Amino acid sequence: MSYEVLARRWRPQTFEEVTGQTHVTTTLGNGLRTGKLSHAILLAGPRGVGKTSIARILARSLNCDEGPTLKPCGRCSSCVEIANSTSLDVQEIDAASHTGVDNVRELRDSIRYVAAPGKHRIFIIDEVHMLSQAAFNALLKTLEEPPPRSLFIFATTDPQKIPVTVLSRMQRFDLKRLGSAELLARLRQITSSEGIELPESVLRGIIREVEGSLRDALTLLDRLVSGFGSSITEEAANTVLELVDRRILLDVLDPVLAQDPAAALSAIRRALEKGIAPTRLAADLLEEVRHHVIASIVDEPGELIQLGQEEVTEIARRARKHDVETFQRLFRVLLNRSQELGLASRPDHALELAVVRLATLPSSEALSSLIARLEALESGGSPAPEGGGSGARGSPRAGGGRPRPATGFRGSAGPESPSPRRSETSKPPGAGAAPSPRRDPAREARLRAEAKSHPLVREVMDVLDAEIHEIRTYAPAPGAPTADGDPS
Numbered sequence: 430m431s432y433e434v435l436a437r438r439w440r441p442q443t444f445e446e447v448t449g450q451t452h453v454t455t456t457l458g459n460g461l462r463t464g465k466l467s468h469a470i471l472l473a474g475p476r477g478v479g480k481t482s483i484a485r486i487l488a489r490s491l492n493c494d495e496g497p498t499l500k501p502c503g504r505c506s507s508c509v510e511i512a513n514s515t516s517l518d519v520q521e522i523d524a525a526s527h528t529g530v531d532n533v534r535e536l537r538d539s540i541r542y543v544a545a546p547g548k549h550r551i552f553i554i555d556e557v558h559m560l561s562q563a564a565f566n567a568l569l570k571t572l573e574e575p576p577p578r579s580l581f582i583f584a585t586t587d588p589q590k591i592p593v594t595v596l597s598r599m600q601r602f603d604l605k606r607l608g609s610a611e612l613l614a615r616l617r618q619i620t621s622s623e624g625i626e627l628p629e630s631v632l633r634g635i636i637r638e639v640e641g642s643l644r645d646a647l648t649l650l651d652r653l654v655s656g657f658g659s660s661i662t663e664e665a666a667n668t669v670l671e672l673v674d675r676r677i678l679l680d681v682l683d684p685v686l687a688q689d690p691a692a693a694l695s696a697i698r699r700a701l702e703k704g705i706a707p708t709r710l711a712a713d714l715l716e717e718v719r720h721h722v723i724a725s726i727v728d729e730p731g732e733l734i735q736l737g738q739e740e741v742t743e744i745a746r747r748a749r750k751h752d753v754e755t756f757q758r759l760f761r762v763l764l765n766r767s768q769e770l771g772l773a774s775r776p777d778h779a780l781e782l783a784v785v786r787l788a789t790l791p792s793s794e795a796l797s798s799l800i801a802r803l804e805a806l807e808s809g810g811s812p813a814p815e816g817g818g819s820g821a822r823g824s825p826r827a828g829g830g831r832p833r834p835a836t837g838f839r840g841s842a843g844p845e846s847p848s849p850r851r852s853e854t855s856k857p858p859g860a861g862a863a864p865s866p867r868r869d870p871a872r873e874a875r876l877r878a879e880a881k882s883h884p885l886v887r888e889v890m891d892v893l894d895a896e897i898h899e900i901r902t903y904a905p906a907p908g909a910p911t912a913d914g915d916p917s
């Protein structure tokens with residue numbers, strides 16, 4: 430006997446058994462009970478969350494010998510035929526393969542057949558958004574004057590592609606992605622009934638992969654069972670599902686946070702040598718950083734982070750050691766860099782350098798201190814001790830022609846136009862006499878060179894160069910002004 434896949438064996442048979450869509454099944458159940466079911470029902474939602482299952486349950490509930498009922502018997506000829514897709518009264522159509530005019534004609538002819546006594550003619554049309562315009566037109570006519578005792582159940586992952594005229598004739602239900610708690614509960618129930626032994630971390634790993642789709646989760650589980658039988662270790666699961674072990678990610682993240690680029694580089698090198706794709710690594714690193722952002726702003730992040738309690742606690746502990754801006758900056762930079770990975774001729778090298786960049790990002794404290802020192806300079810005081818210099822005149826715009834990034838730096842005056850607030854006594858050494866009202870290009874060039882060589886200015890320029898690179902990636906179009914406008 431061939432192996433029956435889990436998704437099929439565990440296909441829900443009643444509304445009660447459907448996971449996580451009670452807002453849909455309750456309303457449909459009420460409609461069944463009161464006999465006030467719309468003749469055209471649209472089930473919209475992501476893949477693998479139960480659209481087809483709900484459609485079939487509805488068909489059986491209506492056409493069961495004991496129907497209409499909320500608990501179709503599953504034994505009468507009608508129930509059995511619907512389950513085997515052999516019922517003459519219930520027709521399943523995959524719209525993707527029925528887009529032509531002939532198919533539409535066929536469908537319209539088929540609609541004319543009358544249902545068996547006491548039964549309904551039920552059409553389940555999957556991926557309805559794939560129908561052609563001609564097919565939609567034909568459908569519209571049918572929906573305007575539906576044959577008696579007929580029910581149309583449409584399923585779609587993309588309701589926006591259905592013409593509004595057609596949409597307005599349907600009662601629409603939006604199925605949701607399953608929450609991780611719902612998925613976990615269902616997977617636990619299924620694995621324990623099936624006698625499959627595996628650590629919960631594997632189930633959580635699966636859930637992270639499937640974006641709320643129970644069917645996809647069961648497919649992954651099938652792959653594990655076919656590879657390892659009913660006893661599955663975490664290592665085995667990671668290999669088969671190509672899940673990235675979180676320890677690998679933390680080995681990269683920890684030196685990044687410690688601003689140790691050499692250690693971060695060798696950690697990412699080790700991960701790449703395990704054969705993990707750079708894009709995959711980058712995506713998982715992004716997710717890891719995202720967890721830390723959440724843990725730094727939410728007290729009870731358990732619901733939002735799809736990991737075990739122990740791991741969430743560990744993330745929260747690490748997150749507390751840094752401020753939320755640090756993680757947000759890591760996320761932003763990593764997101765930009767990972768978008769470029771696909772374009773790089775050597776994505777692995779691009780990822781290595783991205784990680785080095787992460788490990789050398791100035792911390793947000795360093796940035797605040799830079800800003801404070803710049804402001805001190807601007808107001809005529811001495812910059813904070815780290816600057817080393819004594820009030821050279823410089824500003825982020827000293828390099829000339831650079832766009833002003835939205836970093837929160839106060840736009841300070843250029844070297845050729847000293848701030849009126851600066852007192853004469855704190856004039857930097859070597860700046861010469863009071864500025865002449867006439868332009869002196871040689872002097873301006875000298876001042877600019879002097880400003881550029883100041884350690885504080887160099888530091889600012891380095892930061893800005895990197896920031897500008899990141900900001901440009903976000904710019905709507907080349908040369909478009911930034912959100913706060915051009916200061917000049």
Ligand SMILES: [Zn+2]
Pocket residue numbers: 492493494495501502503504505506507508509
């Ligand atoms: Zn039945």
